[in-house]
Amino acid sequence: MKLNSVDISKTASASSIVFEALRKAIIEGDVKEGEPLRQDEIARMFNTSRIPVREAISRLEEQGLVKTQRYKGAVVSGLSxxxxxxxxxxxxxxxxxxxxxxxxxxxxxxxxxxxxxxxxxxxxxxxxxxxxxxxxxxxxxxxxxxxxxxxxxxxxxxxxxxxxxxxxxxxxxxxxxxxxxxxxxxxxxxxxxxxxxxxxxxxxxxxxxxxxxxxxxxxx
Amino acid sequence: MKLNSVDISKTASASSIVFEALRKAIIEGDVKEGEPLRQDEIARMFNTSRIPVREAISRLEEQGLVKTQRYKGAVVSGLSxxxxxxxxxxxxxxxxxxxxxxxxxxxxxxxxxxxxxxxxxxxxxxxxxxxxxxxxxxxxxxxxxxxxxxxxxxxxxxxxxxxxxxxxxxxxxxxxxxxxxxxxxxxxxxxxxxxxxxxxxxxxxxxxxxxxxxxxxxxx
DNA sequence: ATATTGTAAATTGGATCCAATATGAAATAG
DNA sequence: CTATTTCATATTGGATCCAATTTACAATAT
CATH class of the missing domain: 1.20.120.530 (GntR ligand-binding domain-like)
Structure with a gap:
């Protein structure tokens, strides 16, 4: 038997979803420069745990959109x-x-x-x-x-x-x-x-x- | 009283250490193109859990040094x-x-x-x-x-x-x-x-x- | 009143556990 | 014998828990 393979576009991983959403929010200025990104808060917003949030923040930092300090968390990086x-x-x-x-x-x-x-x-x-x-x-x-x-x-x-x-x-x-x-x-x-x-x-x-x-x- | 402030350079986070080590290994070719990065294996090598490893891999992907597929993991990305x-x-x-x-x-x-x-x-x-x-x-x-x-x-x-x-x-x-x-x-x-x-x-x-x-x- | 200290709450970093999916080998059908 | 299916194992994604550190604030001393 052969079925028309319905292209079930796999739902993206939670971390990707969080990453994209945060990226969009940052570049559009919805979260302001210097504003801290609270892992808990973000996790609640997306109904996930903090793990995907932290992966998203890692990526954002690598992109230069946020800066993190150990035990202090991530803040949206502004530009002079x-x-x-x-x-x-x-x-x-x-x-x-x-x-x-x-x-x-x-x-x-x-x-x-x-x-x-x-x-x-x-x-x-x-x-x-x-x-x-x-x-x-x-x-x-x-x-x-x-x-x-x-x-x-x-x-x-x-x-x-x-x-x-x-x-x-x-x-x-x-x-x-x-x-x-x-x-x-x-x-x-x-x-x-x-x-x-x-x-x-x-x-x-x-x-x-x-x-x-x-x-x-x-x-x- | 005033002491010479000894600059206790805080030990970097585990995820940073793993990231830097993996980055170095990849760019120097110690891990080859197409080679998969096993979270467990890497975690054992650094005596940590998989969490810091995953954050490191997220950064590497953002940098373009690895490519990941959901549930399949990360492989070192080569260049044509x-x-x-x-x-x-x-x-x-x-x-x-x-x-x-x-x-x-x-x-x-x-x-x-x-x-x-x-x-x-x-x-x-x-x-x-x-x-x-x-x-x-x-x-x-x-x-x-x-x-x-x-x-x-x-x-x-x-x-x-x-x-x-x-x-x-x-x-x-x-x-x-x-x-x-x-x-x-x-x-x-x-x-x-x-x-x-x-x-x-x-x-x-x-x-x-x-x-x-x-x-x-x-x-x- | 101001500065310092101590302490509890908040927050992040990491470890461990469970769920979802992929992989590979054994079992089975043709 | 080959192709398919089944099922156990390996691996990743995510949740929950604990430890380390910061932060906020009250208590205390000067």
Missing amino acids: ATEAEEIFDFRALIEPEVIRRAVPLMSAETLESARSSWAAFSASSDPMSWGDLNRDFHSTLYLASGLQYHLDVIDNAMDRIDRYLRAQLVMSNGMERANEEHIAIWEACVAGNAKQAAELTRLHISGARESLIQNINSLR | ATEAEEIFDFRALIEPEVIRRAVPLMSAETLESARSSWAAFSASSDPMSWGDLNRDFHSTLYLASGLQYHLDVIDNAMDRIDRYLRAQLVMSNGMERANEEHIAIWEACVAGNAKQAAELTRLHISGARESLIQNINSLR
Whole structure:
């Protein structure tokens, strides 16, 4: 006898679920910088014991999203302005190269998918969704490069500054500007102009960096 | 009353110890690609329970050094030739920029420390130590940049290809060549020539990349 | 009042136990 | 003899318990 093998997608392990949830909460700023992560509390929230929670926290620390001290626990790690700038610098270095190598490999589907990403971004009136849609757009284009390691590293960098990026988007004309720049990048990709796509990406990122500095300074 | 505060360096947690030991064993190739990590076995080796072992494995997975499957455990993740090349590409992109920014910030101490690093590398007849000494040299110079995030990312990239790098060093004239290139990079730093230090670093890395490809091809 | 000490509660780190799943070998059917 | 099934064993995932340490706060001394 043979059955249609119903793909029972195995439920993920508890530690993975906790990890993803905490990661999301941290990068979106739902738990603030410096806020401690209490193992008991989190375990209760997910109806598990502290064991999966501790594994999740180990991973978060390895990713740099939390810092732990022995017997004192984990706190969400913040970024100084300097550190945030450094990560923007890092992105401005690596992402242009990735998109440059991605452009010649972009399929029609990739371009169409990216188009709908920027369209969704452009059309969305919900600031909460801007962060995700922004990342979707860039990730879609980068994915065509097939450079998995680069993509992983970029993801980590994005995780670390996600909060600040979201803040940029809601501030002043951040969203409108990002939108225009997305379209320009996308058009360069459609035209197969790798160098231009790279340069526009670089400007896109360093522009965000500058506006971050401005905002920080305006708070003094 | 005032005492000299004796800095009782707290013993690290068991999970940290296990993590560091496993990391070292993996990057140095003491445990081979594809080899499973048995929690029980490792726990016995360190006279602990499986709990710290599991936290260590979680971190290793986050670092990309092992891959786990639910209920099947963790195996040391290998790198395909393509993946190894990608990481060399990545390094060739980021490390020149880091050293370029580091050069103007290098103190006499930094340069002296780097000099003794390459001297030790040059003088060492023990191939087992070459990997570490090579990393020491580069890290010392990069450290002057103060770019902590970049340094962390570079460290992870180095971890992933450490095995392959060591293989390069012992092969043919890998060690002699690396040694000459180190000296050239160091002299550019001493001369304060950031652009040249960057370019030499780029060549140093892409040279290693090419010789990796050669070795892989020669195995067919 | 302020600083110091002592103590109980809170919190984390780790050990042990149980449950869920995978693995492999023996038993069985064809 | 080969393929399938059954079942015991090995291994991982998670829960609960205990130990080590920190933290908060009351008691005490100056």
